Amino acid sequence: MPAYNESAVIGNVVSSAVQDFADSPYLIDLVVVDDGSKDDTANIAKQNGAVVIQHVINIGAGGATATGLSYAQQQGFDIACTMDADGQHSSEDVVEGIDQLISQQADLLIGSRLIDDEGMSKIKILGNKGLSIITYLLFGTNTTDSQSGLRIFSRKAIEQLKWKTSGYEFCSEMLWRAKQEKLIIGEYPIKAIYTDYSKAKGQNNWNAINIVKSLIKRRITEMFE
Amino acid sequence: MRYVLLVILNTPIILLGLLNIVTQYKMKRVSKQRFRHQVILWILILVVIVSSFPLYNYLIGKPLLGSSELSLLDIIQTTTIIAMLYALNSQRQKIDQAEKIIRDLHQEVSIRLSGNKNE
Numbered sequence: 001m002p003a004y005n006e007s008a009v010i011g012n013v014v015s016s017a018v019q020d021f022a023d024s025p026y027l028i029d030l031v032v033v034d035d036g037s038k039d040d041t042a043n044i045a046k047q048n049g050a051v052v053i054q055h056v057i058n059i060g061a062g063g064a065t066a067t068g069l070s071y072a073q074q075q076g077f078d079i080a081c082t083m084d085a086d087g088q089h090s091s092e093d094v095v096e097g098i099d100q101l102i103s104q105q106a107d108l109l110i111g112s113r114l115i116d117d118e119g120m121s122k123i124k125i126l127g128n129k130g131l132s133i134i135t136y137l138l139f140g141t142n143t144t145d146s147q148s149g150l151r152i153f154s155r156k157a158i159e160q161l162k163w164k165t166s167g168y169e170f171c172s173e174m175l176w177r178a179k180q181e182k183l184i185i186g187e188y189p190i191k192a193i194y195t196d197y198s199k200a201k202g203q204n205n206w207n208a209i210n211i212v213k214s215l216i217k218r219r220i221t222e223m224f225e
Numbered sequence: 226m227r228y229v230l231l232v233i234l235n236t237p238i239i240l241l242g243l244l245n246i247v248t249q250y251k252m253k254r255v256s257k258q259r260f261r262h263q264v265i266l267w268i269l270i271l272v273v274i275v276s277s278f279p280l281y282n283y284l285i286g287k288p289l290l291g292s293s294e295l296s297l298l299d300i301i302q303t304t305t306i307i308a309m310l311y312a313l314n315s316q317r318q319k320i321d322q323a324e325k326i327i328r329d330l331h332q333e334v335s336i337r338l339s340g341n342k343n344e
Contacts, residue, residue, distance in 0.1 A: 033335075053339040056331060067332045074336065166328070223262075 001032045001050070002064030002149075003085035007039040009197055013087045014048040020091035026098055031071060032085065035064040041085075061149075062163060062170025073158050080158050084149040086198040093190040097152040106186035107157040108178045110143050111150030115189035121199075127208045131172065134212055138219045139176035143187055147171045150190055157183050168207065169214040227295045228278040234304045235274050242267045242311045254322065263314070270307060 001017075003010055014030060021028040032045040036058035046052045053067055065082055072080040079098055083089040093111055101109045114132075117125050128147050135146040148171070153161065160181045163173045178185050243264065250260040273280070281295065 051339075053335055055335045056338070059328075059331065063328065063331075066328075067335055070332050071336050164324075 001083055001085050002035055002061050002068065003032050003041050004035040004058065005037045005039050005041060006085045007041045007044055009087050010041050010085055011044045011048050013085060014045050014050045017091040018049040024095045031068055033064040033068045035059060060166040061168055063166035065170060069158055078155050080153040082149060082151045086201045087195060088192050088198045089150045090191065090193060093150060097188060100188045101152045101154060104186045107154040107183035108185045109152040110145060110187040111148050111190035112145035112187045113148055113190060113192040114145045119194055120192060131208055131211060135172040135175060138215055139179065141175040141179050143175060146175060165214060165218060167214065169211045172215055173218060227300060231277060231300045231303060232274055234300065235307050238307050238311050239267050239271045245315060
């Protein structure tokens with residue numbers, strides 16, 4: 001769970017996830033990667049039962065996710081999942097994702113908020129669909145929700161997936177790298193829980209322009225690599 | 226004579242570019258894909274430079290592409306552009322490597338430091 005300045009909600013998110021995971025058939029460790037927060041995110045997460053990795057400096061969601069996967073690789077985890085720290089994702093969807101990954105025999109499973117987009121604002125739907133289309137045009141990976149933070153990784157994906165961007169654009173780049181590594185990509189429907197907090201914290205469509213710029217730059221640069 | 230000068234000035238830079246990418250590849254610092262693209266790029270530049278005289282003769286007959294013959298300034302400009310491309314390419318490679326090292330180092334330091342705190 002990558003987190004940056006989430007002290008207002010991280011306690012509830014972690015404690016409810018730890019409880020739900022304890023009831024699941026899997027042995028799950030909840031790891032919060034605190035991306036150099038200036039508030040008390042790390043301490044609150046630890047007090048509520050998470051293993052906490054603290055970045056020395058803030059580098060972005062992509063970097064924090066990469067650190068989480070690197071930790072999963074070092075610890076020899078069979079499956080890794082990422083979820084947002086703002087309470088947008090439910091732990092039931094994470095457990096459901098693990099079931100689906102195993103049954104679909106996929107390497108990377110995306111929890112798509114757009115298969116059933118009820119509750120999502122029109123502007124968010126537009127932004128997310130737009131980014132998924134751009135991701136398809138640039139990298140040829142076809143998913144309904146390329147920006148979803150809920151992702152499930154097989155052991156193979158944990159070991160092979162490496163991306164270069166450290167900001168939010170890593171969501172699209174990760175799909176590209178998965179395609180390059182010939183990993184099996186799948187998706188399943190999830191329900192996004194929108195609160196006033198998560199709406200305020202989430203990406204807006206202006207940020208989407210930055211993401212697109214960065215993705216185009218990355219694509220062009222790698223044409224010469 | 227001018228075309229010979231163009232070739233003489235640029236060939237060492239192109240060969241240096243090729244030598245650089247082959248060395249990097251042999252030392253396993255660049256991927257096979259990057260190696261392939263870079264070799265194609267430098268060979269393409271070499272072919273264009275070497276064939277610039279017949280190319281000019283061919284293009285001079287075309288109304289849209291007809292221009293005056295290569296001047297000394299053109300030679301300097303072309304050589305500078307190719308030298309800049311070489312420098313840019315080498316610098317980018319170094320920045321990429323440094324970026325990767327810093328990212329991996331930060332990741333490892335964060336995991337190890339947090340490991341001590343979690344114990």
